[in-house]
Amino acid sequence: MSENSDDENRPWYYERLQDLHHDGWNITSIEDFLSENEDLASERIVYTDFVVELAQELLERTGYLGESVDSRSLELSRTWEEELRDPMNAERVLEEYRQWAREWRPWELELHRGEGLWIAAGYEEEFASILSRFDFLDASSLPSAKIISPILHDPENYDEIIGSLSTIEQDEKRQRxxxxxxAKLLSEAGFDVDGVEKMPIIDALDWISQLHELHDLHEDLRLLILEQIAIFDPGLSDHHEKRRVALIEGASTQDLRNFRIQMDAIADNLHQRLARLNDLLNEWR
Structure with missing residues (x-):
């Protein structure tokens, strides 16, 4: 009797809610929305179907936001995935995504705008490939990608799109x-360059530049020790050369400059001692 009573008290859209729940959606907000005004439930169920479809689409569009264009990509993707489990958040997330993508992923917006044209032209695989290639671009290519983006909605621009995209990829390859x-040369000189090839290009170039600066400082130090100290005291020279080599890993530019000051002082002291010795020899003659 109680089961029949429960069935009678359930709203007519109860089964629809259960279907959504079984599909993995958070239905609390949907249930509140539908029960808020029973007289408008029919119209509201239409809106519910709309936001569920939109949420599913956005989960697919925001599941992967690019290789390294924006450092927040992974965090945003996870946040939106969690929020979209409640379809009532879909329209807000759509606006947030559009605002973010205009700056960081404009190619996806344009491709999505023309997706129907690409499908109608039989270019579904090409569409997916182009999106994937753009998403895989390095952050340094974002300005170039933005220039191409306005033509991406139209499959008739396919040849131009592929040509421009290939040019960007080739530029990235040259930089890589x-x-x-x-990195190979620096590694041979004793520097730890592990992971540099996986860095964003700008970060990798900056790091390589810093390591080159350290390398130049090390080379100056090596020559100073060899030419200005070893001629006086090979043992002392070997000691300081080992100290220099130990500084290759982890030492800052300032550490090396401080070490250089020490080596200059030692070399000056040795030269002064030689000068005094020469003066004494000249006096004895």
């Missing part, structure tokens, strides 16, 4: 190759 070659 430069980083790789520089």
């Amino acid at each position: 190759d430069a980083v790789s070659n520089a």
Whole structure:
């Protein structure tokens, strides 16, 4: 009897709510929205279906936000995924995503705008490939990607899109190759360059530049020890050369400059001692 009573008290859209729940959606807000005004429940169930469909679409669009364009990408993707489990958040998340994507992922907005045209033209695979290639671009290519983005909605621009995208990818490859070659030379000189090739290009170039500066300081120090100290005291020279090598890993530019001051002082002292000795020898003659 109580079960029949419960069935009678359930709203007509109860089964629809249960279907949404079983599909993994958080239905609390939807249930509140529908029960808020029973007279408008029919119209509101239409809106509910709309936001559920929108939430599903946004989960797919925001599941991966790019390789390294914005450092917040992973955090945003996770946040939106959690919020979209409640479909009533879908329209707000859509606006937030659009605002973010205009700055950081404009190609997706344009491709999405023209998705129907791409599908109608039979270019579904090409559409997915282009989106993936843009998402994989390095952050340094964002300005170039923004320039191309306005033509992405139209599959008739396919050849131009592929040509421009390939040019960007080739530019990135040249920069990556430069980083790789520089890293190899620095590694041979004793520097730890592990992970540099996985860094965003700008970060990698900055790090390589810093390591090159350290390398130049080390080379100056090596020559100073070899040419200004070893000629007087090979044992002392070996000691300080070992100290220099130990500084390759982890020492800052300031550490090396302080070490250089010490080496200059030692070299000056040795030269002064030699000068005094020469003066004494000249006096004895």
